[in-house]
Amino acid sequence: MTISNYHAITLIITSLGLGISSGASAAPPPGRLLASQCAQCHGTDGRAVGDMDSLRGESAGEIYDELQEMKYSAKTNDIMHRQAKGYTDQQLWLIATYYAGLSNRGGSGSNTAAGTGDHEEDDDD
Amino acid sequence: MNSISRRHFLKLAGATTALIAASPTLKAQALPGRVVVVGGGFGGATAAKYLRHWGGGGIAVTLVEMNPNHVSCILSNLVLNNSLSLPKITFNYEALKSKYGVTVVQGQAVGVSGKQLLLGSGSSLPFDRLIVAPGIDFDFQAIGVRDPANVLHAWKAGPQTLQLRDQLRNMTAGNSFVLTIPPAPYRCPPGPYERACLVADYLKKNKPGSKIIVLDANPGIVAEKETFTKAFTQTHLGVVEYHPGVVVTAVNALAKTITYTENGLSRTLTPAANQGKVGILNVLPPQTAGRLAFNLGLVPAGQKWAPVNALTYESAVVPGIHVIGDAQSTPKPNTGSGQPKSGHIANAEAKVCADAILRAFAGEGPDPAPMTNSSCYSPITASTASWLTATFAYDASNNATMVAVPASAGEASAPTSDNYEEMFDWAANLFADTFA
Numbered sequence: 001m002t003i004s005n006y007h008a009i010t011l012i013i014t015s016l017g018l019g020i021s022s023g024a025s026a027a028p029p030p031g032r033l034l035a036s037q038c039a040q041c042h043g044t045d046g047r048a049v050g051d052m053d054s055l056r057g058e059s060a061g062e063i064y065d066e067l068q069e070m071k072y073s074a075k076t077n078d079i080m081h082r083q084a085k086g087y088t089d090q091q092l093w094l095i096a097t098y099y100a101g102l103s104n105r106g107g108s109g110s111n112t113a114a115g116t117g118d119h120e121e122d123d124d125d
Numbered sequence: 126m127n128s129i130s131r132r133h134f135l136k137l138a139g140a141t142t143a144l145i146a147a148s149p150t151l152k153a154q155a156l157p158g159r160v161v162v163v164g165g166g167f168g169g170a171t172a173a174k175y176l177r178h179w180g181g182g183g184i185a186v187t188l189v190e191m192n193p194n195h196v197s198c199i200l201s202n203l204v205l206n207n208s209l210s211l212p213k214i215t216f217n218y219e220a221l222k223s224k225y226g227v228t229v230v231q232g233q234a235v236g237v238s239g240k241q242l243l244l245g246s247g248s249s250l251p252f253d254r255l256i257v258a259p260g261i262d263f264d265f266q267a268i269g270v271r272d273p274a275n276v277l278h279a280w281k282a283g284p285q286t287l288q289l290r291d292q293l294r295n296m297t298a299g300n301s302f303v304l305t306i307p308p309a310p311y312r313c314p315p316g317p318y319e320r321a322c323l324v325a326d327y328l329k330k331n332k333p334g335s336k337i338i339v340l341d342a343n344p345g346i347v348a349e350k351e352t353f354t355k356a357f358t359q360t361h362l363g364v365v366e367y368h369p370g371v372v373v374t375a376v377n378a379l380a381k382t383i384t385y386t387e388n389g390l391s392r393t394l395t396p397a398a399n400q401g402k403v404g405i406l407n408v409l410p411p412q413t414a415g416r417l418a419f420n421l422g423l424v425p426a427g428q429k430w431a432p433v434n435a436l437t438y439e440s441a442v443v444p445g446i447h448v449i450g451d452a453q454s455t456p457k458p459n460t461g462s463g464q465p466k467s468g469h470i471a472n473a474e475a476k477v478c479a480d481a482i483l484r485a486f487a488g489e490g491p492d493p494a495p496m497t498n499s500s501c502y503s504p505i506t507a508s509t510a511s512w513l514t515a516t517f518a519y520d521a522s523n524n525a526t527m528v529a530v531p532a533s534a535g536e537a538s539a540p541t542s543d544n545y546e547e548m549f550d551w552a553a554n555l556f557a558d559t560f561a
Contacts, residue, residue: 027487028483033476033492039558040472043554043557048554049554052553052554079512083500083514083516086496086498086532087516
């Protein structure tokens with residue numbers, strides 16, 4: 001996947017207006033629900049525990065690139081190949097941009113004052 | 126992947142409370158929504174956590190759970206062969222309380238009156254939306270169980286898991302372990318076959334001459350067919366005796382006798398030397414939604430599960446009540462596979478449900494294209510594991526339900542030690558995403 005592909009997909013998504021935001025102030029950020037489906041294995045808000053890869057601290061391009069690589073890999077005996085196959089490229093880009101957005105804001109995706117512990121170190125593997 | 130994984134897992138699992146952020150302060154705000162969640166398993170705990178995580182201090186969330194802790198069914202088969210202790214898969218609700226501001230009430234939900242959940246204590250909890258995640262219940266009658274109280278299923282992890290572990294440890298070498306598998310759908314499709322493999326592995330090493338007799342109500346292996354067929358016919362050859370298409374007709378749990386028909390012939394297994402030498406009778410009874418789902422009128426007459434809308438998990442029977450996890454059933458797709466019953470996907474469903482409720486409070490409709498996934502690792506021996514995965518997408522044109530994306534569904538080509546280590550990373554993250 002090349003940079004121009006990212007741009008193409010960004011444009012597509014932008015032009016669709018993301019489809020899920022109705023303009024209400026409480027509209028959830030685009031990609032949040034999709035991205036939360038990664039959390040069972042990669043941690044709440046992408047902060048994994050143990051040896052599992054965290055999704056924090058990576059740019060959208062990096063995450064999207066990895067997902068594309070796994071999705072179109074010839075190595076099919078891989079759990080992430082199967083997972084990535086489950087999503088359209090547009091969905092994968094939404095997931096990537098959501099996690100990158102959390103990293104950029106240094107946020108946790110939490111709306112509670114308690115948050116989810118932003119003192120934790122972002123894991124960039 | 127390496128042996129660090131397992132150490133990490135054990136450390137993490139044992140120190141859940143240490144992960145909790147200290148002294149939260151919650152904003153006092155006008156509350157646009159009150160949600161009561163009943164059941165603190167993978168579905169209920171995840172819903173409570175994410176409602177607060179996403180919804181913020183404006184959403185009041187109360188979790189009602191009978192027990193002070195949740196013992197995970199996931200990984201619990203590893204207690205049977207002494208690979209794990211029960212405390213490693215036991216989780217409390219401290220993080221939900223202190224980190225997310227969930228109010229946790231230990232008690233039993235007994236009914237609903239208007240917009241109030243009634244508790245066994247006599248008190249009641251007001252709600253705008255109610256989520257119930259009551260898990261499963263057992264239908265002992267369907268297989269002619271004489272003495273339900275004596276049935277050793279260990280299909281809800283906890284004391285029975287330890288009881289089964291101890292029976293296995295104390296079984297006389299040469300005796301048989303009999304495992305029955307209920308008709309699908311049931312909790313954790315690969316689980317019974319995983320248990321058969323781990324028990325077979327244990328018997329080979331510790332109980333020479335013993336075997337496991339698997340009596341499966343289904344016409345064949347329900348999940349990871351290639352993996353378990355190979356495990357039964359090669360890895361555990363001679364130790365697993367697999368009987369598909371079995372109808373269990375009578376069980377005396379205390380006496381360890383079981384009668385079933387197979388290919389039209391009736392047979393009885395007992396502890397007697399010429400009748401199978403049953404040393405352990407591990408019956409997994411046919412399953413239904415947890416009792417609360419029936420008590421609240423969420424399961425239509427003659428059905429076993431609570432039908433829900435796949436976009437919101439709102440009951441198809443009672444508006445304002447949502448059902449997640451094993452107890453619910455999204456509509457059956459016209460073509461393709463629907464969602465299984467498991468802790469991993471209960472967590473996934475909980476997020477879809479929480480998101481839909483938060484949107485509803487904001488006056489919006491649900492996400493029109495939710496996704497869920499089910500992934501798990503299954504140990505095949507005490508040092509190898511397989512995996513199974515599928516992603517599910519909402520399809521409005523396919524009975525308006527969640528349908529497996531065909532290319533996403535797959536199982537590991539072979540059980541490996543790498544998979545065994547990754548299993549602990551998977552579980553540690555799932556546990557943390559649910560309870561921490």
